[in-house]
Amino acid sequence: MTPSADFIVVGAGSAGCIAAAELARRNVGRVLVLEAGPTDNHPLVKMPFGLAWLMGSKRDWRFKTSPQKGLGGRQLAVPRGRMLGGSGSINSMVWFRGRRDDFDGWGVKGWSWRDVEPAFESVEAKLQPKQMTGVHPLVQALSGLFGGNSDDAPTPEYESAGIFCFNMRNARRWSAADAFLRPAQDAHDLKVMTGCVVDRVEFDNGQAKRVVLVDGTKLSAAKGVILSAGSISSPAILMRSGVGPEEHLKELGIELVHSAQEVGENLHDHPAAGLHFAGPGSGYGLTFSQLLAWALAPFRYLFTRTGRFASPTVEGGAFFNARGDTGAPDVQCHFIPFMLDWKGSRFTLGSGYFADVCVCRPKSRGRLRLVSSDPRVAPEIDLGLFQDVDDVETLVAGLKRLRTLMNKAAFGPHRAPEVHPGPAVSSDDALRQHIKTRGATAYHPVGTLRMGDGTAPVTPRLAVAGVRGLWVADASVMPAVTSANTNAPSMMIGYRAAEFISEDAA
Numbered sequence: 001m002t003p004s005a006d007f008i009v010v011g012a013g014s015a016g017c018i019a020a021a022e023l024a025r026r027n028v029g030r031v032l033v034l035e036a037g038p039t040d041n042h043p044l045v046k047m048p049f050g051l052a053w054l055m056g057s058k059r060d061w062r063f064k065t066s067p068q069k070g071l072g073g074r075q076l077a078v079p080r081g082r083m084l085g086g087s088g089s090i091n092s093m094v095w096f097r098g099r100r101d102d103f104d105g106w107g108v109k110g111w112s113w114r115d116v117e118p119a120f121e122s123v124e125a126k127l128q129p130k131q132m133t134g135v136h137p138l139v140q141a142l143s144g145l146f147g148g149n150s151d152d153a154p155t156p157e158y159e160s161a162g163i164f165c166f167n168m169r170n171a172r173r174w175s176a177a178d179a180f181l182r183p184a185q186d187a188h189d190l191k192v193m194t195g196c197v198v199d200r201v202e203f204d205n206g207q208a209k210r211v212v213l214v215d216g217t218k219l220s221a222a223k224g225v226i227l228s229a230g231s232i233s234s235p236a237i238l239m240r241s242g243v244g245p246e247e248h249l250k251e252l253g254i255e256l257v258h259s260a261q262e263v264g265e266n267l268h269d270h271p272a273a274g275l276h277f278a279g280p281g282s283g284y285g286l287t288f289s290q291l292l293a294w295a296l297a298p299f300r301y302l303f304t305r306t307g308r309f310a311s312p313t314v315e316g317g318a319f320f321n322a323r324g325d326t327g328a329p330d331v332q333c334h335f336i337p338f339m340l341d342w343k344g345s346r347f348t349l350g351s352g353y354f355a356d357v358c359v360c361r362p363k364s365r366g367r368l369r370l371v372s373s374d375p376r377v378a379p380e381i382d383l384g385l386f387q388d389v390d391d392v393e394t395l396v397a398g399l400k401r402l403r404t405l406m407n408k409a410a411f412g413p414h415r416a417p418e419v420h421p422g423p424a425v426s427s428d429d430a431l432r433q434h435i436k437t438r439g440a441t442a443y444h445p446v447g448t449l450r451m452g453d454g455t456a457p458v459t460p461r462l463a464v465a466g467v468r469g470l471w472v473a474d475a476s477v478m479p480a481v482t483s484a485n486t487n488a489p490s491m492m493i494g495y496r497a498a499e500f501i502s503e504d505a506a
C-alpha cells in the first residue's frame with residue numbers, strides 16, 4: 001500500500017484543526033485530516049444564533065449519557081459537533097483560557113501556566129477573541145456587580161461579572177477551521193477529507209501504521225496518527241484499536257495491542273443548574289411586541305451583522321465563590337438574555353432570561369466504555385454527575401448566591417421575577433431536588449485519555465503510552481477540566497501537540 005500521508009489526523013475539531021495546520025506549517029511531511037462529518041459551509045454554522053438549530057441536527061453526534069444516578073436516572077444529551085471545526089462549530093464561542101493554577105495544578109511536566117501561555121498567545125493571535133458588542137442591556141448591567149472596571153471581561157482568576165469574550169469576527173463564527181485549517185490547506189501540504197468515519201488504528205509491531213474507516217478503507221500513515229476525535233470518540237477509537245482495559249476489550253472480542261486500564265476513565269464535565277426569569281420587557285422572547293424584531297432579525301443580521309441573530313445566546317456572565325468566601329471563584333455563571341423553556345416544550349412564549357451556575361472544578365468522575373466493537377454503535381457515556389457530594393453542595397450554595405446577585409444587578413426596567421424553580425424553592429433540600437430534576441452540564445466533557453506519568457494512558461508529550469507513532473490532541477487529555485469553558489484550552493492542546501509531535505517524530 002502506498003502511504004496516504006506522513007501523518008493522519010483523525011477529527012477536524014477545535015484541537016485537530018490546529019494540530020494539523022501547525023504540523024503542516026512545520027513541514028513535517030504530508031498531513032491528511034479525516035473528518036467524519038461534512039464541511040462547516042452552512043449559514044447556521046456561521047451565524048452565531050444558528051447554534052440553536054445545530055444542536056440535535058445531523059451536524060451533532062447526538063450522544064446521550066447513560067442514566068445518571070445523581071440525576072435520579074435521567075439521561076442527558078451530550079452534543080458534539082460533527083463537521084469541520086468540530087464542537088467549535090456548534091458552540092457558543094465563549095472564550096476563556098481557564099485559571100493559571102488550573103494548568104499548574106495538572107502537575108504534568110511541560111503543562112504549567114508558564115509552559116502553556118505562549119501557546120494560548122499563538123492561538124489567540126489568529127482567533128482574536130473579543131468582548132461582544134451590541135449585547136442586551138441585561139448583560140451590560142452585569143458589569144457592575146463586583147465593582148472594579150466594568151469594561152473588563154470577567155475572569156475565573158477573581159470574582160467578576162460582565163460581557164464575555166467570543167471567537168467571532170464581524171459577528172460570524174471564527175473557528176479553528178477558519179483561523180487555522182483553511183489557511184494551511186492553501187499554503188502547505190495539508191489535505192482534508194470529509195465524510196470519513198474512522199473505525200480504528202492498525203499497528204505493525206506496536207507502531208501505528210494505518211487508519212481503518214467504517215467502510216473498510218485503509219489509509220496508511222508513514223510517520224504516525226494523531227487522534228483528535230474529542231473526549232468521547234478518541235477513547236472509543238483507541239479501544240477499538242486494541243489499546244484499553246484488557247478485560248473490557250476481551251469481553252468485546254477486540255484483540256489486545258496494549259493493556260491500558262485508564263483509557264476511558266476520569267470522564268467529567270462541568271455540572272450546572274439554573275434559574276429562569278420571565279416578565280414583559282425583560283429579555284428576548286416570542287411575544288407580540290417582539291414579533292416585528294424577530295421577523296426583521298434575518299435581514300438585520302444579513303445587512304448590518306447586528307440584532308438577535310448576531311447573538312450566540314450566552315452573552316456574558318460571572319465567576320464567583322459559591323459560599324461568598326474570599327477564596328477563588330468556584331462557580332461560573334452563563335447569562336442568556338433569551339427566554340428559555342423550562343416546561344419541556346420546544347417553543348416558549350414570553351420574554352425572559354436565564355442564568356446558570358456550573359461548578360468550576362468538579363470532583364465527580366465517570367467513565368466511558370464501548371458497548372460494541374462496531375464503530376456505528378455509540379459508546380456508553382457515564383459522566384458520573386454528582387457522585388461526589390461536594391459538587392451538589394457547591395451548586396446549592398451557588399444557586400443561592402446567584403439569586404442574591406441577580407437581585408442586586410441593576411437590571412432596571414428589564415428586571416423580571418424568577419419563574420423557575422421560583423423563590424419558594426429555597427431550602428437546601430429543595431435546591432438539591434431542583435439540581436436532581438433539572439441539573440445538566442455545560443457540554444465540556446474531558447479527561448478520558450488523561451496525560452501524565454505512570455499509569456496515565458497518554459504521556460506528557462501527548463504520545464499514547466505503550467505503542468509508537470500514535471498521539472492524542474484534544475480535550476480528552478486534560479487531567480482535570482479547566483475552571484471555565486473548554487474550547488480555548490482544547491485549541492491550546494492542539495497547538496502544543498504540533499510542537500511536541502514535530503520535535504519527537506523528527
Ligand SMILES: Cc1cc2nc3c(=O)[nH]c(=O)nc-3n(C[C@H](O)[C@H](O)[C@H](O)COP(=O)(O)OP(=O)(O)OC[C@H]3O[C@@H](n4cnc5c(N)ncnc54)[C@H](O)[C@@H]3O)c2cc1C
Nearest residue numbers: 011013014015036086087091092093094198230475485487
Ligand atoms: C453545544 C456546545 C456549546 C459549547 N459552548 C462552548 C463555549 O461557548 N465555549 C467553550 O470554550 N467551549 C464550548 N463548548 C465546548 C468546546 O466546544 C469543546 O470543549 C471543544 O470544541 C472540544 O474540542 P476537541 O478538539 O476536543 O473536540 P471536537 O471539537 O468535538 O472535535 C472532534 C472532531 O472529531 C470528529 N470525529 C469524531 N469521531 C470521529 C471519527 N470516528 N472519525 C472521524 N472524525 C471523527 C468530530 O466530528 C469532530 O469534528 C461547547 C460545546 C458544545 C457541544
